[in-house]
Amino acid sequence: VLTSLVVCIMLTSRQPSIRTIQSVHAAQVTVFSIRRRHIPPPGTLEQRLFREVTKPIYKAPKLSRTERIILQLEEKERQKLENPYRHFLLRKAKTDFYDFAENKIILIYQPFYCHSWEWQPIWNKLYHGGFCFRGFPVSILREAAKGTKWQAFADHVLREPIVNKYLFGSNEPAACAKALAITSRTRFLTLLGGVIDHRIMTRDEVKAYANFSTSGGLEALHSQLLGTSSLPTSELSSKLTHHTSELVFILHQHASSGTAEYDSSSSSDSDNTDSDSD
Numbered sequence: 001v002l003t004s005l006v007v008c009i010m011l012t013s014r015q016p017s018i019r020t021i022q023s024v025h026a027a028q029v030t031v032f033s034i035r036r037r038h039i040p041p042p043g044t045l046e047q048r049l050f051r052e053v054t055k056p057i058y059k060a061p062k063l064s065r066t067e068r069i070i071l072q073l074e075e076k077e078r079q080k081l082e083n084p085y086r087h088f089l090l091r092k093a094k095t096d097f098y099d100f101a102e103n104k105i106i107l108i109y110q111p112f113y114c115h116s117w118e119w120q121p122i123w124n125k126l127y128h129g130g131f132c133f134r135g136f137p138v139s140i141l142r143e144a145a146k147g148t149k150w151q152a153f154a155d156h157v158l159r160e161p162i163v164n165k166y167l168f169g170s171n172e173p174a175a176c177a178k179a180l181a182i183t184s185r186t187r188f189l190t191l192l193g194g195v196i197d198h199r200i201m202t203r204d205e206v207k208a209y210a211n212f213s214t215s216g217g218l219e220a221l222h223s224q225l226l227g228t229s230s231l232p233t234s235e236l237s238s239k240l241t242h243h244t245s246e247l248v249f250i251l252h253q254h255a256s257s258g259t260a261e262y263d264s265s266s267s268s269d270s271d272n273t274d275s276d277s278d
Contacts, residue, residue, distance in 0.1 A: 086140070093136045093144040100134065100168060105176055106195040107167040107183075107206065108157065114188035122189070125182050131169035138162070149198055156200055157193075164192065171196050177210035 145154035
């Protein structure tokens, strides 16, 4: 603005008017604005007395960077343990996971990446077959199992923080075989093992348990066990005697071979000592 006004004055040979000079001074005033710092009032007498009385006598201790980090970690751990949501999850894990697993089979799967359109049909088939997935964080499950009959499950299955999927369903061999038939066709679910009546089973044991449905089920195994136990006493004792005699013969051979090796080694040592003395 100032530059344009000066150019206009120079171009015109007439003297500048008073109005033009006043506009120039007004522009200068608006350009150079004054900034003032706000100074708060000291306050009333009661406020000043309160500030003076509440001043700390001792200075706050200066902590090093390591000590500050340690204190922050301790505070985070304390907040984590005293978190009410964590207590809620512990209660839900006890009721919705461990109590729900009573008289049921738990199939443990290792999941891999899949799309939703791949996962949803499998989930629907398992749901219609009476199976459902349930899961909680590993730390929550491990803490909820302390002091209960699921302690062995937590010690062996939940040893590492690996996110697995737990499939709950009927403990009948036919239902287990149906669930395995559904999940075996997928590429994103790998069977790791299972739990039936607090007994941890490997993958092969779970498959053998599922095959009981084709061999007559648990009733066939029960009848086979009863047939074996109802054998005549003479036949049962003869079988036990035969196995015992075989075991004794094998142990006798092992002991005699060990004695022969010891005799040969001792004779070689004596020959070496005789040669050294000569």
